[in-house]
Amino acid sequence: MRKISTYGHAAPGQVLKRVPYHPNHERFMNIIIYGLLEKDARLIDINGSTITRTAVAPSTASADTLPSKLLQDKPVHAAEHKLAALVGQKFADLITDKEDGLKLIFGTPESREIAADMYSHSPVNTVWIKQLEQFFERVLGRLPKDGEPICILEVGGGTGGTTSRIVPLLAKLAVPVKYTMANISGSLIAAARKRFKKYAFIEFQALNMEKMTEQVPWCDFIFGLLEGWWLFEDGRDYVLQPAIYWEKVLHSVGYGHVDWTEGELPEARTQRLIIADASGSSAERWLTPLLTNTQKTCCSITHFISYQVAILEFWAVCARYRCYRKPEGPTSWPPWRNVQISTQWQENHSSPSNLVQSNLSAKLVTERILAETLYRFPEWFHVMAVRIAQITGLTSNGYWNPSEYMPFLIKSSQVLKILPDLDGTLSWYPVNDIAAVLGELLLSQSTTDLIYHIDSPSRQSWREMIAILARTLDLGQKSIVSFAQWVNRVRDFRGSTTDHPALQLIDFFDHYFVPMSCGGLVLDTTKSSQYSKTLQNQGLIDEDLMMEYIATWKESGFLDP
Known part of the structure; x- marks a missing residue:
């Protein structure tokens, strides 16, 4: 493996030579090894006969210490790790036909025992054997x-x-x-x-x-x-x-x-x-039922109700210590105030021990505080809370904060050279237009409700946006894979989070991205639109604006050129 390991030390953009191997292993090297280096490790790009080093940093793990670390971290896959180590140690001799792979794996009692252990106890085999x-x-x-x-x-x-x-x-x-x-x-x-x-x-x-x-x-x-x-x-x-x-x-x-x-x-x-069946006609397969949109909505409602129960218990505790103080004069709160709440309860308090302490929880609690306090005194306070959907970058200069989940998705997709095939709709809203809507709501003298929503009234297709991204990133339609495949590739990729930031949010992408960002959650903007011309006239994020965002990320170094 030493010859291949030099690929990791080559400079980005450097043209590399192929390692020597016997013609018997032509398909193994081209389909498997170079395929892994290009598609999974992303250390190289292959264009015809030319191999070029990418900018993706290689793993810093040593080949000498990696087997023992894998055995320690994933003992359930011990047989697979041992077989991979057995092959890795002799890899150069195997691909040049100085060693016989069949004899290496099955030629000694020790290696046969490892192989037998894999077939008998490896999770990849025991699952289907149990089904059988x-x-x-x-x-x-x-x-x-x-x-x-x-x-x-x-x-x-x-x-x-x-x-x-x-x-x-x-x-x-x-x-x-x-x-x-x-x-x-x-x-x-x-x-x-x-x-x-x-x-x-x-x-x-x-x-x-x-x-x-x-x-x-x-x-x-x-x-x-x-x-x-x-x-x-x-x-x-x-x-x-x-x-x-x-x-x-x-x-x-x-x-x-x-x-x-x-x-x-x-x-x-x-x-x-x-x-x-040995003979006869073919019938439709009995498919494992997937959750329908209604069932997914019911699941979301269940989680929401569970959360509301926790909030009510929270307020039961707060009620003991609530005190009111009459304000000294009229006050107007800006609707974009972002409040974080952090609290630590004494042991004898009856609040739920698992009360969620997330940013979302803090905002919902803040809304309840406003509802139970300032909103009760409209003669003194003009107060509202605004819930905002997915915010994109500026329309003026193409800047979009790269530390958000959509830029993370795009960056990792560029590194992996794949894009997720997403169904449903999106409703992105440029940040400067969000600011305009907030200003219109704040300055309006007619708003009377506590809660207002800002969400793009122009729903656009995810498939169209993914096609735009494929063109803009020079990935092509063949790079679009199922969302499940994309998540698995993100999870399995071993690059740094600098090269591969979506890995930091893998649980979010796996469990929450689709219901939150693909049309399952749409904010009603009927009330907000009554007071905002900007919201009424909001259009789509077109290809030109998306190209501006991509260009800005490339100029800043967040995306590869």
Whole structure:
């Protein structure tokens, strides 16, 4: 890895040479290694045959200490870490064919034990194996004990990790079974025959096939060096394919209905249990129900009600110590005052221990304070609170504060060379226009309500904005991926937060960005529009203004040129 590690020390913009490797590993190097360096690590850009160093800072972790740190931080993935370390130590010899990857991983008892541990206990495998166990329990458990035997073929049995989980279950169910374990390696078949000899219903067969449904970089790094990883000649450009691909293949060769397992965890997407009827017609898949907009709204309302309960308990405590003082003269409060509240309760107070101390909480509490105090005396005070939606930069010079979540999203998208495919609408409002609306509300002598909203009345499509960003950042339409993919790439990228600021807000993007910023939360501006000509005439954020924001960020160094 030393030759590749020099990529990290090259200067930004420097043209790099390819590392030497054997022609047998052409696809492995181009698709896997250089793909990881360009798309995941973002250390290089590839344009045809030219490799150029990017400005992204490399990881400072040492290759010598990284395995032990990974084992300490993520012990549940110990087998994967050990296999990656085993391959990494011999990487230069492996890609030049001085070492054989198959012998390295499966050639010694120690390495076979690590591989077997991965197949048996790694989360990426145990999730689907557990699903397979449940499937067998439900289906085979209903069959008569004296019926015809069920024929099961396990392809790519390997070290016997899956077999060791399934075979004891079949023996426990006590139904007639003919189980055939197949693998390309004669030595692994021999080891399996010895290991499972007590199960009379198992047969062993040499067979050459492969598996898995979604690209996983660590898996490619370890097994991509093996010749069998690339032995496919059926039109694919890569060994791992999504379940929908195998559905089409199974239908094309005569299978009937095809279905596969789903799950919320990443492991459930990496490996899937695919089930197909041997014949018959195909029906619609039974999809895992997603939350509808109504259900999402109900969830938001539930959280809001929970919060209001906490606020009411807060006010119950405040009521004990409330005191009133008559003001000395008329006062008008500016509506844009931003108040932070911080408090520490004594142990004998009955307030909820988990009362949220966020900026949002402080503002809501402040609104309640105004409602219960100054707003009750309109003859003395002209008071209002204004809730403001998403604020963008200035329209005059293109300045937009880069320390906000949208600039973070754009910066990380430029670094990763991907943009999220967002549905719904956005309602950005330039900061100078916000100031104009606030001034009109403040100077109006007719406002009587406590709460006013500022939100752009001109809803615009997220898809149109993402297309604008793709053009402005020179990313192209192919760079647009699903929002879930974008979040996963943000989470997995190991660059610094300077290069990759969205990582600082990963929980926000994962849980709150879509409901807050994609049309799920729209402020009613009917009352505010009565007193603000600026709000009535507010238009869209067009491509020219977005280009100004991008240009300003590039000039300041926040975005790459």
